[in-house]
Amino acid sequence: xxxxxxxxxxxxxxxxxxxxxxxxxxxxxxxxxxxxxxxxxxxxxxxxxxxxxxxxxxxxxxxxxxxxxxxxxxxxxxxxxxxxxxxxxxxxxxxxxxxxxxxxxxxxxxxx
Amino acid sequence: xxxxxxxxxxxxxxxxxxxxxxxxxxxxxxxxxxxxxxxxxxxxxxxxxxxxxxxxxxxxxxxxxxxxxxxxxxxxxxxxxxxxxxxxxxxxxxxxxxxxxxxxxxxxxxxxxxxxxxxxxxxxxxxxxxxxxxxxxxxxxxxxxxxxxxxxxxxxxxxxxxxxxxxxxxxxxxxxxxxxxxxxxxxxxxxxxxxxxxxxxxxxxxxxxxxxxxxxxxxxxxxxxxxxxxxxxxxxxxxxxxxxxxxxxxxxxxxxxxxxxxxxxxxxxxxxxxxxxxxxxxxxxxxxxxxxxxxxxxxxxxxxxxxxxxxxxxxxxxxxxxxxxxxxxxxxxxxxxxxxxxxxxxxxxxxxxxxxxxxxxxxxxxxxxxxxxxxxxxxxxxxxxxxxxxxxxxxxxxxxxxxxxxxxxxxxxxxxxxxxxxxxxxxxxxxxxxxxxxxxxxxxxxxxxxxxxxxxxxxxxxxxxxxxxxxxxxxxxxxxxxxxxxxxxxxxxxxxxxxxxxxxxxxxxxxxxxxxxxxxxxxxxxxxxxxxxxxxxxxxxxxxxxxxxxxxxxxxxxxxxxxxxxxxxxxxxxxxxxxxxxxxxxxxxxxxxxxxxxxxxxxxxxxxxxxxxxxxxxxxxxxxxxxxxxxxxxxxxxxxxxxxxxxxxxxxxxxxxxxxxxxxxxxxxxxxxxxxxxxxxxxxxxxxxxxxxxxxxxxxxxxxxxxxxxxxxxxxxxxxxxxxxxxxxxxxxxxxxxxxxxxxxxxxxxxxxxxxxxxxxxxxxxxxxxxxxxxxxxxxxxxxxxxxxxxxxxxxxxxxxxxxxxxxxxxxxxxxxxxxxxxxxxxxxx
Numbered sequence: 001x002x003x004x005x006x007x008x009x010x011x012x013x014x015x016x017x018x019x020x021x022x023x024x025x026x027x028x029x030x031x032x033x034x035x036x037x038x039x040x041x042x043x044x045x046x047x048x049x050x051x052x053x054x055x056x057x058x059x060x061x062x063x064x065x066x067x068x069x070x071x072x073x074x075x076x077x078x079x080x081x082x083x084x085x086x087x088x089x090x091x092x093x094x095x096x097x098x099x100x101x102x103x104x105x106x107x108x109x110x111x112x
Numbered sequence: 113x114x115x116x117x118x119x120x121x122x123x124x125x126x127x128x129x130x131x132x133x134x135x136x137x138x139x140x141x142x143x144x145x146x147x148x149x150x151x152x153x154x155x156x157x158x159x160x161x162x163x164x165x166x167x168x169x170x171x172x173x174x175x176x177x178x179x180x181x182x183x184x185x186x187x188x189x190x191x192x193x194x195x196x197x198x199x200x201x202x203x204x205x206x207x208x209x210x211x212x213x214x215x216x217x218x219x220x221x222x223x224x225x226x227x228x229x230x231x232x233x234x235x236x237x238x239x240x241x242x243x244x245x246x247x248x249x250x251x252x253x254x255x256x257x258x259x260x261x262x263x264x265x266x267x268x269x270x271x272x273x274x275x276x277x278x279x280x281x282x283x284x285x286x287x288x289x290x291x292x293x294x295x296x297x298x299x300x301x302x303x304x305x306x307x308x309x310x311x312x313x314x315x316x317x318x319x320x321x322x323x324x325x326x327x328x329x330x331x332x333x334x335x336x337x338x339x340x341x342x343x344x345x346x347x348x349x350x351x352x353x354x355x356x357x358x359x360x361x362x363x364x365x366x367x368x369x370x371x372x373x374x375x376x377x378x379x380x381x382x383x384x385x386x387x388x389x390x391x392x393x394x395x396x397x398x399x400x401x402x403x404x405x406x407x408x409x410x411x412x413x414x415x416x417x418x419x420x421x422x423x424x425x426x427x428x429x430x431x432x433x434x435x436x437x438x439x440x441x442x443x444x445x446x447x448x449x450x451x452x453x454x455x456x457x458x459x460x461x462x463x464x465x466x467x468x469x470x471x472x473x474x475x476x477x478x479x480x481x482x483x484x485x486x487x488x489x490x491x492x493x494x495x496x497x498x499x500x501x502x503x504x505x506x507x508x509x510x511x512x513x514x515x516x517x518x519x520x521x522x523x524x525x526x527x528x529x530x531x532x533x534x535x536x537x538x539x540x541x542x543x544x545x546x547x548x549x550x551x552x553x554x555x556x557x558x559x560x561x562x563x564x565x566x567x568x569x570x571x572x573x574x575x576x577x578x579x580x581x582x583x584x585x586x587x588x589x590x591x592x593x594x595x596x597x598x599x600x601x602x603x604x605x606x607x608x609x610x611x612x613x614x615x616x617x618x619x620x621x622x623x624x625x626x627x628x629x630x631x632x633x634x635x636x637x638x639x640x641x642x643x644x645x646x647x648x649x650x651x652x653x654x655x656x657x658x659x660x661x662x663x664x665x666x667x668x669x670x671x672x673x674x675x676x677x678x679x680x681x682x683x684x685x686x687x688x689x690x691x692x693x694x695x696x697x698x699x700x701x702x703x704x705x706x707x708x709x710x711x712x713x714x715x716x717x718x719x720x721x722x723x724x725x726x727x728x729x730x731x732x733x734x735x736x737x738x739x740x741x742x743x744x745x746x747x748x749x750x751x752x753x754x755x756x757x758x759x760x761x762x763x764x765x766x767x768x769x770x771x772x773x774x775x776x777x778x779x780x781x782x783x784x785x786x787x788x789x790x791x792x793x794x795x796x797x798x799x800x801x802x803x804x805x806x807x808x809x810x811x812x813x814x815x816x817x818x819x820x821x822x823x824x825x826x827x828x829x830x831x832x833x834x835x836x837x838x839x840x841x842x843x844x845x846x847x848x849x850x851x852x853x854x855x856x857x858x859x860x861x862x863x864x865x866x867x868x869x870x871x872x873x874x875x876x877x878x879x880x881x882x883x884x885x886x887x888x889x890x891x892x893x894x895x896x897x898x899x900x901x902x903x904x905x906x907x908x909x910x911x912x913x914x915x916x917x918x919x920x921x922x923x924x925x926x927x928x929x930x931x932x933x934x935x936x937x938x939x940x941x942x
């Protein structure tokens with residue numbers, strides 16, 4: 001089993017969720033995170049008051065999948081989250097030792 | 113078997129769903145009483161022992177999962193006493209245990225019981241509700257007497273402990289009306305709060321209970337009725353809940369709410385939760401009121417800050433920390449008085465005196481003249497302290513006189529983890545949050561990067577923000593789009609309170625669009641310029657609407673719940689605001705340009721206007737007004753020419769001449785030699801190579817005569833090359849430079865990214881004789897051609913911006929920017 005993790009632009013969340021639902025994925029964990037990458041913070045000025053955007057808000061998704069699904073899921077996320085502009089984010093795959101469903105105690109693939 | 117019969121009886125009662133709330137409690141208590149009496153009857157020894165009920169069993173308020181709290185009172189002593197007592201209790205408790213009850217049991221002498229109560233608040237309150245079941249009733253009476261005396265003796269400690277406990281319940285687990293899964297017993301506004309009132313009454317001696325509170329004026333009889341109704345509802349709920357879950361939990365979990373609602377005959381869980389919220393808020397408000405009075409009473413006259421009466425408004429007084437309001441002889445209260453009293457109560461953070469609050473029920477209908485409006489807005493502006501005032505007014509049905517639509521949203525729950533408050537409370541909290549944002553604008557010390565304060569300070573109609581916050585969700589709970597319906601309500605409300613038409617329009621717009629910024633900021637790509645343009649257009653390019661919407665978005669989100677606002681969301685919304693503000697600015701610049709073009713066309717006719725504007729770059733129409741442009745048209749026909757006039761205390765020198773390298777330096781030098789101090793300059797060039805250079809200068813030595821002929825002559829000579837400008841400027845510089853003054857900091861920026869066609873050179877320096885001449889000469893020496901220039905003086909500082917190109921007519925090379933920058937800096941400093 002794998003954990004697919006993606007950090008994307010916040011406004012892309014709906015598109016990614018739809019793409020994953022169409023693929024049959026219904027369980028996603030979502031967190032608000034902040035990003036410091038090449039996009040960097042930047043400074044804006046309003047009425048002479050300068051303010052710096054220290055961090056860039058992003059959204060992190062974590063999805064548990066079967067080994068065989070991982071590549072497809074990554075593909076879907078890449079397509080739906082991409083805008084082509086800097087700051088689109090990253091997707092990666094982590095290995096998972098085991099998964100359990102709390103309500104029933106099922107383990108492994110049954111718990112996905 | 114006693115236990116067998118009791119078990120059967122219990123099951124029957126639990127299964128009889130028609131038996132609700134307090135009826136169930138009574139019936140179950142009777143059954144347990146019966147079993148215990150029977151068990152007691154089987155004891156060998158009967159004298160000097162008494163069996164008593166405590167806690168909820170004592171109150172006969174049992175629920176299916178309740179513990180049975182019992183106490184065996186005895187007067188036995190000695191070594192053998194312990195053994196005897198143990199045997200007795202086993203005979204009494206086992207039937208209960210066997211029947212499946214959980215007990216809180218004990219066996220003590222009266223003396224030991226009283227000692228325990230002295231030590232432990234829970235023990236004391238449990239013993240205040242002792243009920244005799246069987247045995248020696250004189251023993252019970254003795255205990256009752258001693259415990260009540262104890263409560264009386266320790267009344268201060270008891271009252272403080274109860275008040276503190278109520279305070280803690282507000283924080284943990286929190287108010288019943290605000291929790292998604294409320295704790296019916298321990299939540300604020302729950303059963304514990306009700307019970308506490310009764311216990312507090314015993315601190316005042318007989319008759320004890322809530323009667324004592326009423327007798328002493330801490331509690332109004334009408335309020336007690338509402339509390340009792342609330343308690344009845346809570347008991348019904350608690351019994352139904354424990355039936356449904358077959359557990360001892362008091363927490364109305366989300367997943368149980370539908371079943372409980374059905375069991376109690378509600379159409380759905382929404383109806384149930386709404387009534388529960390309403391009941392809990394009545395209880396919470398009343399108990400809060402009682403404890404506040406109790407604390408006042410404990411502090412005593414000096415503690416209440418008795419500095420005498422303080423008038424707050426006509427017939428409104430602050431006395432001993434409470435707001436007193438007088439009624440008119442006929443018993444009514446003019447609306448203005450009520451509104452001013454409310455505003456003052458919020459501003460002084462003082463609760464209403466109880467009788468005064470009741471008097472407010474007779475508030476007359478508002479006429480909404482300017483005074484009443486002002487008082488109402490003062491109340492809204494008061495911030496967090498206005499919330500309890502609103503709740504007090506709503507408790508006495510006064511708020512609906514001002515805002516009839518409030519009825520729909522009172523105690524309307526939102527039933528999801530995102531929204532913490534009921535709708536009405538959320539609106540009040542939103543107003544409070546917006547008031548805090550306006551406070552930030554009033555403060556002078558702003559944190560760097562805090563644009564919220566800047567925005568707040570810039571608002572022209574801050575009162576519309578507060579009204580918008582009060583009304584934005586007023587249409588929730590009705591079928592349809594609550595933003596659209598809310599806008600209609602806002603329109604009616606604005607007309608009713610006779611708000612001016614601009615205010616009304618902005619208010620209606622604000623309510624209709626209150627969700628826009630939050631939605632767009634989190635759902636759209638802010639790096640796409642069209643997004644900001646759309647928001648600007650939605651604001652009708654009105655910076656005030658944008659500002660108010662921005663602040664309302666923040667206030668609304670903060671007042672919603674912990675998940676609704678975060679630094680991430682704040683940063684997205686702020687980003688959208690700044691971008692939209694810039695888009696509005698751009699739109700207004702475009703509008704200004706269009707207006708000027710129009711005005712010029714009206715003066716010169718379309719053809720001539722078009723011909724003139726076509727010769728200049730886009731920025732021409734922004735730099736000059738139509739009157740000036742007309743003058744330029746004339747001058748251009750007589751080029752080369754110099755016009756020098758006095759205007760508004762300054763001298764304006766307009767030079768129209770064939771453009772050529774070094775022209776700026778020549779003109780700047782000539783003006784310096786004339787004794788003029790250049791303040792601003794606009795230098796533009798036509799498409800056909802004519803330079804239009806307009807200088808605004810100060811004339812400190814009064815050199816310029818009315819016709820400016822001398823200046824024109826000098827400039828003519830300079831242009832012809834007949835003057836040694838370099839040395840003459842230097843002479844003046846040395847003559848007028850003040851001895852000992854340090855040249856100020858010099859900052860030169862050469863930016864190749866700002867414009868596609870030109871390099872921008874920006875110079876910040878201290879004003880000095882001949883500075884512009886030296887700068888222009890330096891640029892000329894570097895064979896840099898000045899295409900457009902803007903010179904401005906602010907106090908002692910000068911900011912010169914030049915759009916330049918190299919000798920080849922193109923932007924400077926990127927690797928040239930630093931050498932040019934360094935050269936200029938040393939020229940000026942040197």
